[in-house]
Amino acid sequence: MNTLKKFDDVLGHSQREIRRLIYQAALLEPITERLLRNVQIGPGMRVLDLGCGA
Numbered sequence: 001m002n003t004l005k006k007f008d009d010v011l012g013h014s015q016r017e018i019r020r021l022i023y024q025a026a027l028l029e030p031i032t033e034r035l036l037r038n039v040q041i042g043p044g045m046r047v048l049d050l051g052c053g054a
Helices: 003-011 015-038
Strands: none
16 A cells, blocks of 8 residues: 555545645655754653644
């Protein structure tokens, strides 16, 4: 089963929206990864995720 089909089954979004979300995640992942490494978050520290969409 491909990734788009899995998302469609779970989320009920259109194929176009799923592709957009996958593209957005791929675009933001390296930026987010670099940001989190630069702020040196370590074990036992707490982080508040604002605007996560959950």
